[in-house]
Amino acid sequence: MSAALLPDPISVTVRAPAKINIYLGVGKVRPDGFHPLETVYQAVSLYDDVTVTDAEEWSVSTIADGVHVEVREVPDDDSNIAIRAGKALVAHHRLDDRAAAIQINKGIPVAGGMAGGSADAAATLVALDRLWSLGTADEELLAIGAELGSDVPFALVGGTATGTGRGEVVTPVEDNGSWWWVVVFSDDGLSTPSVYGAYDLLEGGDHDYRIRPQMLEALRAPANGEHLQVFLYNDLEDAAFYLRPDLQAVAEAALECQASYALLSGSGPTMLALAADADSARAIAGRLAERGYDRTAVVHGPVAGAHVVAYG
Numbered sequence: 001m002s003a004a005l006l007p008d009p010i011s012v013t014v015r016a017p018a019k020i021n022i023y024l025g026v027g028k029v030r031p032d033g034f035h036p037l038e039t040v041y042q043a044v045s046l047y048d049d050v051t052v053t054d055a056e057e058w059s060v061s062t063i064a065d066g067v068h069v070e071v072r073e074v075p076d077d078d079s080n081i082a083i084r085a086g087k088a089l090v091a092h093h094r095l096d097d098r099a100a101a102i103q104i105n106k107g108i109p110v111a112g113g114m115a116g117g118s119a120d121a122a123a124t125l126v127a128l129d130r131l132w133s134l135g136t137a138d139e140e141l142l143a144i145g146a147e148l149g150s151d152v153p154f155a156l157v158g159g160t161a162t163g164t165g166r167g168e169v170v171t172p173v174e175d176n177g178s179w180w181w182v183v184v185f186s187d188d189g190l191s192t193p194s195v196y197g198a199y200d201l202l203e204g205g206d207h208d209y210r211i212r213p214q215m216l217e218a219l220r221a222p223a224n225g226e227h228l229q230v231f232l233y234n235d236l237e238d239a240a241f242y243l244r245p246d247l248q249a250v251a252e253a254a255l256e257c258q259a260s261y262a263l264l265s266g267s268g269p270t271m272l273a274l275a276a277d278a279d280s281a282r283a284i285a286g287r288l289a290e291r292g293y294d295r296t297a298v299v300h301g302p303v304a305g306a307h308v309v310a311y312g
């Protein structure tokens, strides 16, 4: 049946992935308070699902859809980034009378450095665009996303991509690997601005923070290239470890549990351990649990960016 014969949907559900930064180089703080970045993002298999339906007024509700997800900290008012995304799309198209009810099923831990809020913003943009048949161009969605947060454009694109500017300029890269990670969650949050603030005090960004071309080659040709773990790096790690010394112990434990490498995810406090394959990842997670690190998930990447999973 041609798309033109289909009735308009009553609801649309869009799935958006968590991100990890497998490389995060940070420069000197800019006059606008943001730091220039060179990062390699990878979308991994933890997801938020966002469902939108037409409504008289904006509303948002969030339920947990993951064993380690606690949604108490997610705002249920206009400060939720999903509502901000919806309003930005409405303003872009000058549709001032439109509003929606947004329901978030959260599989991405909150304030974990995995950009769950950005995933919700990206999912809401795509879902409302389809619900209202707006036909927004990809470049326009990316530009609206960039205004909402530095990580939002990547949640739209997914896969593996470089991020430059303040992280919002996203360029897909060829990634022929299937990478397995053990994600180690933290009981306490760690605020992104405080980690960047500690970075300014400790390091300041006065160094070469560019992505090495050999890293992109290791992603393009994982079988014959150098091992990816040589290139895994996060400039914010010292700052996060300074604020949260317990995170360094997680990295050490992961290496003792046979991870190929361990590093901070984004601005933390989530930690990442690279595994050789799915079985090794599960084995590493099991060994970490024996040491008391039982809030973990085994994930793989790269996975797709925000995409429709259901029309109601």
Ligand SMILES: C[C@@](CO)(OP(=O)(O)O)[C@H](O)COP(=O)(O)OP(=O)(O)OC[C@H]1O[C@@H](n2ccc(N)nc2=O)[C@H](O)[C@@H]1O
Residues within 6 Å of the ligand: 021, 024, 033, 034, 035, 036, 037, 039, 112, 113, 114, 115, 118, 148, 149, 150, 151, 152, 165, 166, 167, 192, 193, 196, 265, 266, 267, 268
């Ligand atoms: C560190 C990273 C790495 O991908 O992600 P997270 O681990 O937090 O998810 C990002 O830089 C976070 O991006 P995001 O969480 O979208 O940040 P934004 O909402 O745009 O900014 C929040 C705050 O972080 C700081 N910030 C963010 C991005 C950047 N390039 N420089 C900064 O200094 C600023 O203090 C800013 O006010």
Ligand SMILES: Nc1ncnc2c1ncn2[C@@H]1O[C@H](COP(=O)(O)OP(=O)(O)O)[C@@H](O)[C@H]1O
Residues within 6 Å of the ligand: 073, 074, 075, 079, 080, 081, 082, 104, 109, 110, 111, 112, 113, 114, 115, 116, 117, 118, 120, 121, 192, 268
């Ligand atoms: N839809 C949302 N999901 C999660 N957090 C949100 C959302 N909207 C606003 N927030 C606020 O943003 C903060 C950081 O969110 P999140 O994206 O989960 O973490 P991070 O920036 O570490 O990746 C939360 O503590 C919460 O107060």
